[in-house]
Amino acid sequence: MDNKLSEKEKMLAGKPYKAFVPELIEERTAAKRLVWEFNNLPPDETERGKELIKKLFGKTGENFVIENLFRCDYGYNIHIGENFFANYNCVILDCARVEIGDNVLLAPNVGIYAAGHPVHPMPRKEEYEFAAPISIGDNVWIGGNVVINPGIKIGENSVIGAGSVVTKDIPPNVIAMGNPCRVFREITEEDKLYYFKKMRF
Template identity: 45%
Template structure:
């Protein structure tokens, strides 16, 4: 059995297709009950919320604020740096790693997804899918209702405008927006 699991994990790492049935051995890594508990915890109970986040996420930095509710497929594949702020309704589809740097701010109703599905319906049997990591480098700011798709890296200090769908990498120190998301200018202003 272990050999089959390793073969599936290898395909997942390479961004190749795999099915729900093939990947179900990973279900113990899901943190659904803990996420439910976090979302039900009083906002003022910071120590309890912090302990839960440490159990839910793969790693979590200092001075992290994550407002409820948030959702994650696993939780254990998410790594957040220091000084993070995540507003309400953050959805993390973390079949693969999501890495969030230091000083990142995320507005309400943002989705970061590492997973997509084939376009052809014949290839979507048993919820067949592919996964690629998502990376938000330090000091990124993501506006409301943004969707970041599998395999995207958003560079240091960049700003993603509200309502954008980010389907390709965004270079550092730029403002990008739209559907599809495109760079509209560099950030050159000095505070």
């Protein structure tokens, strides 16, 4: 391990690091203050909510909606595109970069976890953690109660079925579901005709 790097530098480089050092505690505390204020705003103060999210995140589009309750670790590692929507109880553990494209929809209770711990108990007892970036492409819809694990890429236009646990990359233009999440089928031009199952527009 490279002892010349700070714990934050190790975290951002995908190396084993220790999270409970003053610099990272301060940054998480600053994020928690903004998240607390966001989650406790009156429901009609949407513009103030957007201001707080813009201050918290590394990048946002102009048009986005995040319902409360929302949680994250640092905020500055979260980059969202235009027309982003996160429904209730979204959790993003952004110890590494979380890149989310345009027109992405998150259903309630989605967990995006760039953070992880070693499998062996000894380094866990020594408080080592790691983080790996997550990328979600344009036009992705992620169903309720989905968990996305560290280091995952989800290709553009894909749909992740409710309750899935995503442990491997998902290609573009597919419906994927299950635990572990697997490709069910490709999305086709015929799908444009229906809004739900075989119910036509």
